Every structure is written in structure tokens, then in C-alpha cells.
Amino acid sequence: MNFGPNHLALFLPLFLSAGALAQTGSRALTLDDSIAIAMKEASTVLKADVDSDVRAEQLIQSYLQWLPNVTAQANYNASRGKLFVATAAPALIDGSSYGSNYQISTVLNLFNGLSDLSNYRSIKDKKLAADRTFERAKEQVALDVAQSFLQVILDAKLISIAEANFKISQDRTKLLEAQSQVGARSLADFFRQQAQTSADESALISAKNRFETDKIVLLKKLRMDPREAVTFVEPVLAQNVQPVQNPAIRDQEISNLTEEALKRRADYDASQKIAEATREDVNVAQAPYYPRLDFVATYGALSRKFDFQRVNGVDVAPAEEDSLGQQLEDHANYTYGLAMTWNIFDRGLTRSSVSVARGIAYRAKIDSEDYRNQVVGEVKQMINDRDAAVQQMQTSQVGLRAAQKAFEVSSGRYEVGALSFIDLSAAQIALFQAQTNFAQATISYELQKRATVYVLGSQAAPVPGSH
Secondary structure, eight states: OOOSHHHHGGGGGGGTOOGGGOOTTOEEEOHHHHHHHHHHHOHHHHHHHHHHHHHHHHHHHHHHTTSOEEEEEEEEEEEEEEEEEOSSSOEEEEEEEEEEEEEEEEEEEEESTTHHHHHHHHHHHHHHHHHHHHHHHHHHHHHHHHHHHHHHHHHHHHHHHHHHHHHHHHHHHHHHHHHHHTTSSOHHHHHHHHHHHHHHHHHHHHHHHHHHHHHHHHHHHTTOOTTSOEEEOOOOOOOOBOOOOOHHHHHHHHHHHHHHHHHHOHHHHHHHHHHHHHHHHHHHHHGGGSOEEEEEEEEEEEEEEEEEEEETTEEOOOSOOOOHHHHHHHSOEEEEEEEEEOOSOOTTHHHHHHHHHHHHHHHHHHHHHHHHHHHHHHHHHHHHHHHHHHHHHHHHHHHHHHHHHHHHHHHHHHHTTOSOHHHHHHHHHHHHHHHHHHHHHHHHHHHHHHHHHHHHTOTTOOOTTBO
């Protein structure tokens, strides 16, 4: 039996598709499908969405602060009894009456140290920050799901590689068993191959277990039932990439991508909005230092019907009285004017509030500056990781070609007795490792492309170095 090119054909499907573990009648799940599901179901996204809605309601409340308030009050009452009055001349009043009244009042703030304006600006900035945080949460979920999905694809590839490697070992074991029985091969080679086949089978079992574990992790992130039959569709993976070798071009690229990231990154923008909002909060805290000026207006009427009314025993009740309704219509009055309030001493509460607000504003400013440095560092690290991924792709491609040739030559030489079994086994192990390295490199590069999008904060960001 020949263990050369014929057995190499077993590995070809690995680089075409990772669907070897597809189940009949199962749901086909692509990477884009997974991200779309996560955008709707991920807890992080749901919480960020709620926070954005809360900020929207707070923004509406800040609008309403500029409107006047209107209150209405009405009552009906009856009174009966005696009352002794001694303000001017002593008088004993005895009577029984009933009546009603109503009053409508409004207060419109004209000036309160610009607190309402500053509060509106603060809430507006916080709303924008919440929206940008929501966007960043979705980008984070997209990257996290992509990482888990690509890990499952890699696991499927590694299963295919392990299955093909185990198949070669099984076939050689059968051949060596037959050859050793007729004396064509030594029993030592047969036993060594048995041990190698067992090790290859163990590697296959481990690969399948990793696949199942990572599959459950992914489905949990998608909030899907882990028992559901799912087929993972492999995305198109890059096979040919070129690194950026000119240092001048690379430095310019770092500068350009850094500027792009600072413009696009939702989390950096959110940190700036929070810093702006906390500066407005300082103005809100300072507002009590200034007087408050309100426009006040009231409109109301009252009515009263007397059963009897006696003052020092003399009946003073009017002979004729209008109805309660007529009195409410005729006896209306209104007042309006300006009211100024200035809290001269508030036990230092305003001073303390201003100090706290300034401290929070300073911390927010520091956080925003730190975010900027973080973005700059992440861009540079992203480019380093991208270049490393490109180099790993190139190196693994070269290593795979060399390992395939070495295994082919070694198999041929072993067949004619010109190579020991140990050398043949080493060539097979080297091929298995080279195939594993290449599979890992292709997945790593695809993930790095997704990480580039995440670091730049742009869904349409180009991926330098890919062709």
C-alpha cells in the first residue's frame, strides 16, 4: 500500500469546508447569522439599549423643566358653631354656612442660575454617551461572537485533520500487521504503529470534545438551546496575504488608523460626552449661589351660603344670596407678579455639592484622556497582531508545503526499505502539526480582521494586508 499522494487527498477537504460534522436536517448557521442573533439576544446589548431608553426619558424631562407648572384646587365645606372674636370689640359670632371655592395657580421659572439649561445640556450629553455605549456594546458582542464562532470552525477543521491522520495510522497498522506476519516487516514497527494509532485516536477524541464544548459556549452566547442541531457554515477564509514591510509606510499607516479610530470609536466618543456632561453638572451644582426668579399667577373664586349668622345675638345674615354657582362666577379674582428667592445661608450644602461635582468632572476628564491613550495603544497593538498573523499565515503555508513533500518522500522511501519507521512516523507527525498550524493561522487571521474592525470602531473599515 502507498502512503504518499493517495493519502494526502484525505486532507484536501480540510481547506475547502469545515462542515464535516454537519447533521442531516440541522439548522445552518453562518457567522453573520450568529452576529445578527446576538445583536437581538445578548444580555449586554439588551442592558445597553435599556440604558439608552432611560437617558431618552431623562432628556424629555429636561425639556419639560422649561414649562410652567399648573395646579388646581377645589373644595366644598360646611361650618357650624360659635366663635368669640376680641380683636377690636369683643364679639360672639354664631352661625351655620356652607360653600365651595377653587383656585388655579402657575409658576414659571425665569432664572435659577441657568440650572435648567445646564441640566439639559448634561442630560443631552449623557444620552449621546448612552447611545454610543450601546453601539460599542454591539461591536463588542459582534467580536465576541465572531471569536466563538471561528473557534468552533477551527475545532471542526482540527477534527477533520485528526480524522484523516487517524485514518492513515489505521491503514498503516493493518498493513504492518499483515507484513509482519509474513516477515516483510518487523514486529517492532507494527507495535510502534499501534502505539501511534492509539495516540492519534486519543487526539481525535480530544478534538471532538473541544468542538462540543466550544459549540455549547457559542450557543449559550446566542441564547439558543444547546441541544438544537446546528451546522456551522465556514466563512470564506483568506489564503494569500502580504505584510507591510516598508517601515515608513507602516508608521504612516499607524498614524492614519489612529486618527480614524479616534474619530470612529464609540467608547472614546462616549467618554468625551460624559466629560462634557459632568462639566455641566458643576454649573447645576453652582446654581443655588444665584437668586431664583419666578413669575407667579393665581386665579380663583369662592362662595358661601348662610343658614344663619348672629353677632352678639344680632342676625346679620344677608336677606338675599346668590347661588353658589353664581357666586363662583361673579366673585372671581386673580393675582400675578414676580417672586424672587435667594437662599442666603444653606449650611454649606451648595459649596459641598459643587466640590463633589468638580471632583466627578475631573475624574471624567482623566477617564477620557486615558481612553484616548488606550485607543492609540490598541491601534498599534492591532497592527502588530495583524502583521504577526500575516507572518504566521505565510510561515504555515511554507511549512505545510514542505511537510507534505517530506511525508510523500518518506512514505515512498519507507515502502522500498530505505527509511526507518521512526523517520516515517516523524514525517507524519510533522505533517499533522503543519496542517494544524495552517488551520490555526487562517482562523487567527480571520479573527484579526474582525478585531481590526473592532479597534477602529468602523463596520466598513478596510483590513490592510489582505488580498
